[in-house]
Amino acid sequence: MAAFGYTRAMRQSQLFTKTRKEAPKDEVSKNAELLIRGGFIYKEMAGVYAFLPLGLRVLNKIIEIIREEMNAVGGQELSLTALQEKELWEKTDRWSDEKVDAWFKTKLKNETELGLGFTHEEPLTRLMKEYVSSYRDLPFSAYQFQTKFRNEARAKSGLMRTREFIMKDLYSFSKDKAEHDMVYEKIKQAYINIFNRLGIGGSTYVTFASGGVFSEFSHEFQTLSEAGEDIVYVDEDKRIAVNKEVYTDEVLESLGLNKSNLKERKAVETGNIFTLGTRFSEALGLTYKNEHGETTPVFMGSYGIGPARSMGTIVELYSDEAGIMWPRSVAPFRAHLLTLGEDENIKTLGDEVYKTLEAEGVEVLYDDREARAGEKFADADLIGIPTRVIIGSKTLESKMLEVKDRATGEVEHKTLAHLLQELKNG
Amino acid sequence: MAAFGYTRAMRQSQLFTKTRKEAPKDEVSKNAELLIRGGFIYKEMAGVYAFLPLGLRVLNKIIEIIREEMNAVGGQELSLTALQEKELWEKTDRWSDEKVDAWFKTKLKNETELGLGFTHEEPLTRLMKEYVSSYRDLPFSAYQFQTKFRNEARAKSGLMRTREFIMKDLYSFSKDKAEHDMVYEKIKQAYINIFNRLGIGGSTYVTFASGGVFSEFSHEFQTLSEAGEDIVYVDEDKRIAVNKEVYTDEVLESLGLNKSNLKERKAVETGNIFTLGTRFSEALGLTYKNEHGETTPVFMGSYGIGPARSMGTIVELYSDEAGIMWPRSVAPFRAHLLTLGEDENIKTLGDEVYKTLEAEGVEVLYDDREARAGEKFADADLIGIPTRVIIGSKTLESKMLEVKDRATGEVEHKTLAHLLQELKNG
Numbered sequence: 001m002a003a004f005g006y007t008r009a010m011r012q013s014q015l016f017t018k019t020r021k022e023a024p025k026d027e028v029s030k031n032a033e034l035l036i037r038g039g040f041i042y043k044e045m046a047g048v049y050a051f052l053p054l055g056l057r058v059l060n061k062i063i064e065i066i067r068e069e070m071n072a073v074g075g076q077e078l079s080l081t082a083l084q085e086k087e088l089w090e091k092t093d094r095w096s097d098e099k100v101d102a103w104f105k106t107k108l109k110n111e112t113e114l115g116l117g118f119t120h121e122e123p124l125t126r127l128m129k130e131y132v133s134s135y136r137d138l139p140f141s142a143y144q145f146q147t148k149f150r151n152e153a154r155a156k157s158g159l160m161r162t163r164e165f166i167m168k169d170l171y172s173f174s175k176d177k178a179e180h181d182m183v184y185e186k187i188k189q190a191y192i193n194i195f196n197r198l199g200i201g202g203s204t205y206v207t208f209a210s211g212g213v214f215s216e217f218s219h220e221f222q223t224l225s226e227a228g229e230d231i232v233y234v235d236e237d238k239r240i241a242v243n244k245e246v247y248t249d250e251v252l253e254s255l256g257l258n259k260s261n262l263k264e265r266k267a268v269e270t271g272n273i274f275t276l277g278t279r280f281s282e283a284l285g286l287t288y289k290n291e292h293g294e295t296t297p298v299f300m301g302s303y304g305i306g307p308a309r310s311m312g313t314i315v316e317l318y319s320d321e322a323g324i325m326w327p328r329s330v331a332p333f334r335a336h337l338l339t340l341g342e343d344e345n346i347k348t349l350g351d352e353v354y355k356t357l358e359a360e361g362v363e364v365l366y367d368d369r370e371a372r373a374g375e376k377f378a379d380a381d382l383i384g385i386p387t388r389v390i391i392g393s394k395t396l397e398s399k400m401l402e403v404k405d406r407a408t409g410e411v412e413h414k415t416l417a418h419l420l421q422e423l424k425n426g
Numbered sequence: 427m428a429a430f431g432y433t434r435a436m437r438q439s440q441l442f443t444k445t446r447k448e449a450p451k452d453e454v455s456k457n458a459e460l461l462i463r464g465g466f467i468y469k470e471m472a473g474v475y476a477f478l479p480l481g482l483r484v485l486n487k488i489i490e491i492i493r494e495e496m497n498a499v500g501g502q503e504l505s506l507t508a509l510q511e512k513e514l515w516e517k518t519d520r521w522s523d524e525k526v527d528a529w530f531k532t533k534l535k536n537e538t539e540l541g542l543g544f545t546h547e548e549p550l551t552r553l554m555k556e557y558v559s560s561y562r563d564l565p566f567s568a569y570q571f572q573t574k575f576r577n578e579a580r581a582k583s584g585l586m587r588t589r590e591f592i593m594k595d596l597y598s599f600s601k602d603k604a605e606h607d608m609v610y611e612k613i614k615q616a617y618i619n620i621f622n623r624l625g626i627g628g629s630t631y632v633t634f635a636s637g638g639v640f641s642e643f644s645h646e647f648q649t650l651s652e653a654g655e656d657i658v659y660v661d662e663d664k665r666i667a668v669n670k671e672v673y674t675d676e677v678l679e680s681l682g683l684n685k686s687n688l689k690e691r692k693a694v695e696t697g698n699i700f701t702l703g704t705r706f707s708e709a710l711g712l713t714y715k716n717e718h719g720e721t722t723p724v725f726m727g728s729y730g731i732g733p734a735r736s737m738g739t740i741v742e743l744y745s746d747e748a749g750i751m752w753p754r755s756v757a758p759f760r761a762h763l764l765t766l767g768e769d770e771n772i773k774t775l776g777d778e779v780y781k782t783l784e785a786e787g788v789e790v791l792y793d794d795r796e797a798r799a800g801e802k803f804a805d806a807d808l809i810g811i812p813t814r815v816i817i818g819s820k821t822l823e824s825k826m827l828e829v830k831d832r833a834t835g836e837v838e839h840k841t842l843a844h845l846l847q848e849l850k851n852g
Contacts, residue, residue: 007497016502016557016566016599042553044507050553051505053568059505071433076442079477079485081470082508082573083590104532106542108589109579116532116542127468127476131442140442142479147508147573153535163534164509173442 009358010333012367015039017052019379030227031312032158034324038382040332047155047163049308054383057332059166062307063145065197065329066168069190075143075170080123082147084115088122092283102150104163116149121302124171125280132173132298135290139179141187143170145307159312160227160268166308172301175290177214177277180299184275187303191221191271198310199327200317204270205241207232208255214277214299216254217246221271221305227316230269233262241267268313276300318407324384325407333365334423336385340373340392350391353401353416362423381406389419435784436759438793441465443478445805456653457738458584460750464808466758473581473589475734480809483758485592488733489571491623491755492594495616501569501596506549508573510541514548518709528576530589542575547728550597551706558599558724561716565605567613569596571733585738586653586694592734598727601716603640603703606725610701613729617647617697624736625753626743630696631667633658634681640703640725642680643672647697647731653742656695659688667693694739702726744833750810751833754852759791761849762811766799766818776817779827779842788849807832815845 017039024043027033032049035041040055051059067077083106089095095115097103104116117123124142132138148167155161170187174180188206195204200223207222222232222241231244235257242251242262252259278297281287290296311330318325328334335357339350350368357364365385367376373392380388390402400413414422443465450469453459458475461467466481477485493503509532515521521541523529530542543549550568558564574593581587596613600606614632621630626649633648648658648667657670661683668677668688678685704723707713712724737756744751754760761783765776776794783790791811793802799818806814816828826839840848 014500014502014566016554016563016568018557020556039557042556044509044549045511048507048509050507050549053502053504056503056505074440076440076479077482078479079482081474081476081590083470083474083575085471104540106530106532109577114530123470123476128442130446130468131444131465137442140440142442149509151535164507 008361009354009364009366011354012365013369015053015365017054019382027158028156029158029160029312030319031160031315034315034319034382035159035312038324038384041159047152047161049159049162051308054332055311058311058326058330059307061330061332062198062310063166063168066194066305066307067145069194069197070141070143070168070170072193073141073186073190075141077144078142079144079146080117080120080127082116082149084117084123086113086115088126088284089115092122092280094122102152104149104151117146118148118150119302119304120144120146120169121171121276121280121300122284125284125286125300128173128298129284129286132286132288135175135288138288138298139172139174139183141170141172141183143168143303157227157229157312159308159315160229162308165306168305168307170303172303173286174299174301175288175296176299180275180301184273184301187301188219188273191273191303191305194305195221195223195270197329198314199329200270200310200314203317205232205234205239205267207241207243207267208246208251209243209272210245211275212277213279215275218272218274220269221273222267223270223313223317224265224267225313225316226266227313228266228268230267232265232267234265235261236263237261241265268309268316270310270313271303271305273303274301276302319384322378323382326384326386328386328426331386332383333363333385335362335364335387335389336367336380336383337364337389338367338376338380338391340376340390342370343393343396345396346391346393349395353389353391356416357420357423360420360424362420387423434787435780435790435792437780438791439795441479441791443480445808453584454582455584455586455738456745457586457741460741460745460808461585461738464750464810467585473578473587475585475588477734480758481737484737484752484756485733487756487758488624488736489592489594492620492731492733493571495620495623496567496569496594496596498619499567499612499616501567503570504568505570505572506543506546506553508542508575510543510549512539512541514552514710515541518548518706520548528578530575530577543572544574544576545728545730546570546572546595547597547702547706547726548710551710551712551726554599554724555710555712558712558714561601561714564714564724565598565600565609567596567598567609569594569729583653583655583738585734585741586655588734591732594731594733596729597702598729599712600725600727601714601722602725606701606727610699610727613727614645614699617699617729617731620731621647621649621696623755624740625755626696626736626740629743631658631660631665631693633667633669633693634672634677635669635698636671637701638703639705641701644698644700646695648693649696649739649743650691650693651739651742652692653739654692654694656693658691658693660691661687662689663687667691694735694742696736696739697729697731699729700727702728745810748804749808752810752812754812757812758809759811760789761813761815762791762793762806762809763815764793764802764806764817766802766816768796769819769822771822772817772819775821779815779817782842783846783849786846786850788846813849
C-alpha cells in the first residue's frame with residue numbers, strides 16, 4: 001500500500017489537521033462525529049464530506065483491499081464518467097425522475113439535459129457493444145472506483161448515506177445463466193474476503209434480498225450495527241440473514257430457515273450483488289454470436305460496495321467513548337509514536353525511533369508536537385492508530401518503549417528491536 | 427507503481443478491449459483518435475471520455491508521478507467534493523454564470539441550487555478556517571486528484587479540453603508574500619520535474635502569463651504542439667516563453683527578452699501556477715495571528731495540472747502514422763510480448779517467457795491471441811508499448827528473442843537474460 005504515493009511516515013506537527021472537541025451541531029451520526037473530530041473528514045454540507053489526509057489514507061486502504069480482491073477474480077479496472085446522456089437512459093426507462101428518484105440533473109450550455117450517474121449499467125453496457133461480438137469474448141468482468149451522485153432526500157447517517165461518494169461497481173458479462181452463476185459465486189466469495197480483510201467479516205452476513213426477473217434473490221452483505229438503516233433476520237449458526245423486504249414464511253421455508261432461530265437486527269448494507277440477466281443487454285443491444293452463430297443477449301450481473309460506507313461502518317463497530325480503534329488493515333498508520341515532555345534527550349530519542357521505524361518501512365505518525373501528555377493521549381485515542389509507542393523520561397533510563405494497544409488497552413514494555421519485529425509482522 | 431493495484435502482467439486474449447480501425451466520425455483530434463482506436467479511452471459524448479484498462483494504467487502512472495513530486499515538496503493529499511454550495515461561492519463573487527461561464531449547476535430535491543466544482547479555492551479556504559489560527563500553523567500545502575466539471579461550449583480537442591476530468595490542484599498557504607515566493611519557486615521546480623519525468627520536458631516551457639493583483643505574472647507550463655489552443659512566443663536558448671496575452675514590448679523588456687529571438691508557436695497549457703495572494707482568504711475570513719498577535723489574512727497560491735491533458739499531449743508529441751510511442755515512464759506496460767503462428771512450441775516458449783517476465787516484476791502485455799502476425803504487429807504499433815518482444819519460428823532455433831524498440835524502430839536479437847537485464851533497468 002505504501003507504494004501508492006503514501007508518505008510512509010509523518011510528523012504530526014506538520015499535519016495541517018487538528019483534532020476537534022466537537023463536531024458540527026447538525027451531525028447526529030457517531031461515525032461522522034468521530035471522523036470529523038479526529039480530522040479524517042470535513043462536512044461540506046449534509047451528505048457531502050471531504051476526505052482529509054488521515055481519512056483519505058483509510059479510504060485508500062479500503063479501496064486497495066477491494067481492488068486486490070477484484071483483480072484476483074479477474075476484474076479489469078476502468079473508469080466511466082459522471083456525466084450521462086438522457087437518450088441512453090431513456091432506452092432502459094431509467095431517465096425520468098418518476099422512475100428514478102436519485103438523479104441529479106444538469107445542462108450543457110445548449111440546454112441539452114445531462115444526468116450525474118448514480119450507477120453505471122447503461123453506459124457500460126453500451127460501451128461493451130464496441131468490444132463484444134463472439135462467445136469467445138465472454139465471460140469477463142470490468143469494475144471501477146468512481147464517484148456516484150445520489151440526490152438523497154435525507155442524509156443524516158454520516159458516511160452511511162451520502163449524496164456524493166466513490167463506489168466500487170463491478171459488472172460481469174457472461175454467455176448465459178449457468179456461466180453467470182459461476183462468476184457470481186466467485187465474486188460473492190471475493191466479497192466475503194473483502195469484509196474479512198476490512199475487519200468486519202464477523203459482523204457481516206450474506207443476506208437474501210429481493211431479486212428480479214432473472215433471479216429469485218439478490219445478495220446483500222449486511223453488517224450488524226445499531227447505526228444501520230436496514231432490518232435483517234439473522235441465523236447466527238448458518239451465518240446467513242434475510243432482509244425484511246423478503247421475510248415471509250414462504251421465503252424462509254425455501255431457504256430452510258426456522259423462524260425461531262432468527263434474530264431481528266439492524267444492519268448496514270455494506271455490499272450488494274445482483275443478477276441483472278438480460279435486462280440491460282436486451283434494451284441496449286449488447287449481443288454476441290454463440291457457437292451456433294445465433295445472436296444472443298449477454299447475461300449480466302452487478303456488484304457494488306461503497307468504500308466510505310465501509311469506513312463509516314468500521315467506525316461504528318470499532319470505537320469507544322474516547323475515539324476510534326482502527327483494524328490494522330485499514331488504519332491510517334500502523335503505529336503512533338508519542339514523545340512526552342520537553343526534555344531534549346527525549347526528543348532526540350523520539351527522532352531516532354521515528355527514523356528507524358520509517359527506514360524499516362513501518363507506517364508511523366510521530367506526535368512531535370509541543371503539547372501536554374494528556375492532550376497527546378486524548379488525540380491518540382481519538383485518532384485510533386492500532387499501536388501507540390510512548391517515549392518519556394522512564395524510557396531514557398530503561399531503554400524500553402511503552403507500547404499500548406489501542407483496542408485492548410494492554411500495555412507492554414519492549415525494546416525497539418522487539419517492537420520493530422512485531423510491527424513488521426502485521 | 428505496480429503496487430498500486432496493478433496486475434503486473436496481462437494476457438491480451440483476456441483484455442476485453444480490442445483495437446479499432448476507426449474512431450467515431452465526429453472525433454477530429456489526433457490524441458483522441460489514436461487513444462480510442464488503441465482501446466485506451468471511450469467517447470461517451472463530446473468532451474466526456476471514459477478510461478478503459480490500458481488508458482487507466484497510463485493515467486494512473488501520470489498521476490503517480492505527479493503525486494510523488496507533490497509529496498516531495500510536502501504536499502498533503504486530501505479529496506474535496508464536486509457538489510458545491512451557492513452561498514460559499516457568492517462570497518467570492520464566483521457563483522453567477524455571468525462571472526463564471528464554466529459552471530454546471532444542479533439542484534437538491536428541496537430546490538436548493540448546487541454547483542459542480544470547476545476549481546476548489548473556495549471550499550478549501552473555508553475548510554482551512556477550521557485548522558489555521560496561528561503563524562505556527564503556516565506554511566503548508568494541500569492537494570488532491572479530484573474530478574472537475576467544466577461546461578465548455580466547445581470540446582473538440584480530445585483529452586485537451588474536456589467537460590469532466592481529474593485535476594491535480596494544489597493550494598499553498600503562507601504567512602506572507604516572502605514566504606509564499608519560496609514555496610512557489612519550490613513547486614515550480616516540482617512542475618519542471620513532473621514534465622521531465624513525463625517525457626515532455628524538452629518541449630515544455632515555463633511561460634509568463636497574466637498575473638493578478640498580487641503578482642505581475644502567473645506561470646504556465648506550455649508544451650509546444652500544433653494541437654495546442656494557445657499561442658506563445660518562445661526563447662529557446664533561455665528556455666522561457668511569453669503567452670500572447672501578455673506579449674507586449676513592455677513585458678518583453680521587463681523580462682529581458684529580445685523580440686528577434688522569439689518564435690511564435692502553438693502550445694498546450696499543460697500546467698499553471700498562480701499567486702492568489704489574499705483574494706480568497708480575505709473574502710472567506712481565513713486569517714491567522716502573527717508573532718505580534720495581529721490578525722492577518724493567509725497568503726495563498728494555486729497550482730494545477732490535468733493528468734489526462736498531459737496524456738493527450740504525450741500522444742500528440744509521441745505518435746506516428748502507425749500509432750502511439752509511449753515514453754517508458756507512462757507506458758501501460760513496459761514490454762509487449764508477441765508470439766507468431768500456431769506452432770505449439772512457440773506458444774510454450776511464449777508462455778515461459780511471459781511467466782519469467784512476470785515473475786521478475788516486468789510489466790508485460792502478452793499477445794497470446796490466435797491472430798495473424800500482421801494484425802499483431804499493427805495492434806502493437808497502435809498501442810505503443812516501448813519494447814516489443816517477438817517469438818517466432820526463428821526463435822525456436824536461435825533461442826534469441828527479437829526485440830524491437832517502438833520509438834526508434836531498432837531491432838536487436840537478445841537472450842532472455844539480456845532482455846531481462848535491460849527491462850529491469852528502466
